[in-house]
Amino acid sequence: MTNGADGSPLTLAFPDISDLEIELVSDVLRSGTLALGPFAQEFEQRIADLTGRKFAISCSSGTAGLHLAIRALDIGEGDDVITTPFSFVASANCALYERANVVFADIEEETLGIDPDQVAARATDATRAVIPVDVFGNACQIERLQDLASDRGWRMIEDSCEGLGTISNGRQLGSFGDISVFAFYPNKQITTGEGGMVLTDDPALAETLWSLRNQGRDSDTTWLRHIDLGYNYRLDELSAALGVAQLRRFDELVERRSRVAGLYDEALGGIGWITLPHAAPAATVNWFVYVIQVDPGIDRDELARLLAKSGVPTRPYFSTIHLQPYYRSRFGYKPGDFPVAERVASRTLALPFWNAMTESQVGRVADALRTAGPAAAASNGS
């Protein structure tokens, strides 16, 4: 494997695939059951057990899962959904799919999650749901948001697509929403290639989610009876087998990820112009990405260019959703609308981060940062 070894090019992310994953995926190929088989069920059971939830329903991506959540909660035209502009675009798009209004509320600097006070300030009579996001794997103020939602009679969809394995106040992320959603794209904490999972404790919601994922089928009757406008959002067996292997190794994966985060904390701790990622109070974070913030005196984009030139790929994480071209042209958002999210977005940089990174690879990134930082500051003229 090229990316585990010293001297090989650095990459932003790399999946942690062992012989077990290869074995289980091969088993699926040999079995002939490539869809609707036992691995999807085992995968669902393992995620339910890990998060302590009653129902887990696998699906074809995190985005599909968020869409299922919106549909299952019957959110649509005329409904407001409050979410964060500092996220991956899918956490807002899911409401637009069903013609609901996306209402953004700014974030707090501490956790980079949506600010509960801003959520309260943006609420109207049309508010039906809030979609908090566990940004980079960190916990947002999920309990406060949960209280707010239950006080106001809203539903909470927890976008925990970046949060698998993080524990907040003794509870796994993904255990808080009326519906919670995970994603398993190759750069996430575990991967199925493409894939996702929706979770709930409510049997009626679980049944609806299951049905919508399966072409609107009626779970009680024959396979070709459709009681709703559904989708094919199922996860295939090859992907599910990959997910099962990753979950059988889950403790090991968490431990390997935390080792690399620890190496970075140590290597970068002495660099004054860098703010390290830090866990929310009472959270043990299984980081999705390792994202630093650079001081305002550093030109972040120039820094990224210099790092790329020295072989260190990085990425600004995230570009805010409201300033994406589609959102600007459709809704007229402009810079300044969500100042905290925009300020943070202008200073973040995701560093190469994968489980097999060695101390010397982390050291290379740290050295490149130490060299490039002052140069990026000078060219900024500050």
Ligand SMILES: *Cc1c(COP(=O)(O)O)cnc(C)c1O
């Ligand atoms: C990864 C991710 C998703 C969903 O991603 P898919 O690529 O559709 O699986 C949704 N929300 C957030 C915050 C994510 O990071």
